[in-house]
Amino acid sequence: MRKVFNFSAGPSMLPEAVLKRAAGEMLDYNGSGQSVMEMSHRSAVYEEIIESCEALLRETMGIPDSYKVLFMQGGASSQFAMVPMNLMNGSGKADYMLTGQFSEKAYQEAQKFGDVRVAASSKDRNFSYIPQTCADTFDKDADYVHICYNNTIFGTRFLEAPDTGDIPLVADMSSYILSEPFDVSKFALIYAGAQKNMAPAGLTVVIVREDMIGKARQGTPVMFDYKVMADNGSMYNTPPTYPIYICKLVLEWIRDDIGGLAAMAERNREKAGLLYSCLDSSKLFKSTVQKEFRSTMNVTFATGDAQLDKKFVAEAETAGLVNLKGHRSVGGMRASIYNAMPREGVERLVEFMEKFEEEN
Numbered sequence: 001m002r003k004v005f006n007f008s009a010g011p012s013m014l015p016e017a018v019l020k021r022a023a024g025e026m027l028d029y030n031g032s033g034q035s036v037m038e039m040s041h042r043s044a045v046y047e048e049i050i051e052s053c054e055a056l057l058r059e060t061m062g063i064p065d066s067y068k069v070l071f072m073q074g075g076a077s078s079q080f081a082m083v084p085m086n087l088m089n090g091s092g093k094a095d096y097m098l099t100g101q102f103s104e105k106a107y108q109e110a111q112k113f114g115d116v117r118v119a120a121s122s123k124d125r126n127f128s129y130i131p132q133t134c135a136d137t138f139d140k141d142a143d144y145v146h147i148c149y150n151n152t153i154f155g156t157r158f159l160e161a162p163d164t165g166d167i168p169l170v171a172d173m174s175s176y177i178l179s180e181p182f183d184v185s186k187f188a189l190i191y192a193g194a195q196k197n198m199a200p201a202g203l204t205v206v207i208v209r210e211d212m213i214g215k216a217r218q219g220t221p222v223m224f225d226y227k228v229m230a231d232n233g234s235m236y237n238t239p240p241t242y243p244i245y246i247c248k249l250v251l252e253w254i255r256d257d258i259g260g261l262a263a264m265a266e267r268n269r270e271k272a273g274l275l276y277s278c279l280d281s282s283k284l285f286k287s288t289v290q291k292e293f294r295s296t297m298n299v300t301f302a303t304g305d306a307q308l309d310k311k312f313v314a315e316a317e318t319a320g321l322v323n324l325k326g327h328r329s330v331g332g333m334r335a336s337i338y339n340a341m342p343r344e345g346v347e348r349l350v351e352f353m354e355k356f357e358e359e360n
């Protein structure tokens with residue numbers, strides 16, 4: 001039995017059904033006499049795992065055939081460099097929207113490779129909102145526009161893909177992917193570190209439109225070239241075999257236990273709704289972001305008194321609600337309620353907040 005609800009921003013909870021299934025298959029995967037961890041990535045039995053993982057991801061997200069799915073390592077943070085190395089290949093210019101710490105890091109990394117501009121930013125109010133843009137906001141000449149769709153640290157999200165006209169749109173979706181259905185075809189490239197909504201740490205998923213591949217800049221290391229990865233079916237070298245297997249189990253869980261991405265979205269809206277309505281009716285806790293941009297995955301809040309915040313986090317931990325401390329750049333608290341967080345965990349948190357408010 002699991003004893004705590006883990007509100008960590010990542011690595012985060014995995015569905016209990018998935019962990020149980022992995023435990024059951026740990027010593028002998030499907031009669032192979034081996035653990036998935038031990039298998040050759042080029043064996044027939046493993047090939048079936050990676051192929052069905054990709055097929056399930058395509059089916060779940062409705063990924064068009066004109067996109068490649070790449071299973072990589074290096075985390076979302078490696079993509080901060082790989083994106084410019086592969087895509088900054090025309091004018092050598094790119095536009096970035098700054099909506100939080102990860103988009104800032106992506107922006108800083110991209111500066112090493114070309115002429116990078118901040119097209120819009122919400123830094124003026126500590127990233128508590130998403131700036132308004134239109135096609136004219138962006139440099140028509142830019143090779144791409146980069147955004148971070150859900151801001152894990154600050155607790156905001158885009159409501160829809162910004163209109164960038166003909167400029168390819170690139171999105172870091174680490175803490176958003178698989179939380180709800182969306183139109184993949186609005187994006188030229190999507191990337192996500194798996195440790196929020198997909199799998200354990202070690203896997204990074206890149207979904208990239210084929211016409212974006214094959215134009216990496218001179219000097220790009222083979223391991224950083226999307227074309228090499230695409231041409232070799234993510235097996236130029238050893239892929240993160242075990243996280244890919246868990247990702248397949250997570251996708252089966254979404255299909256079979258949840259009922260698909262639309263049902264997942266409904267479940268996530270309900271969970272976030274419980275927490276935000278608690279915040280809205282509270283005299284003690286305040287949401288730290290502008291209402292219309294509230295994330296359904298990362299809920300940030302504070303009492304306004306750092307000592308009281310500390311007390312809350314400590315007492316919550318004793319009550320089995322762990323990892324609620326906010327990121328140091330925001331302070332206060334953050335409840336990450338990714339796909340695997342059961343509704344019961346959020347209900348327990350809301351009860352705890354109400355009790356804490358009464359006592360303080």
Ligand SMILES: *Cc1c(COP(=O)(O)O)cnc(C)c1O
Pocket residue numbers: 010074075076077078102148150151152172173174175193194196
């Ligand atoms: C967690 C996270 C990252 C960093 O991911 P790594 O896999 O640790 O490099 C980047 N962007 C977003 C939006 C994240 O949530």
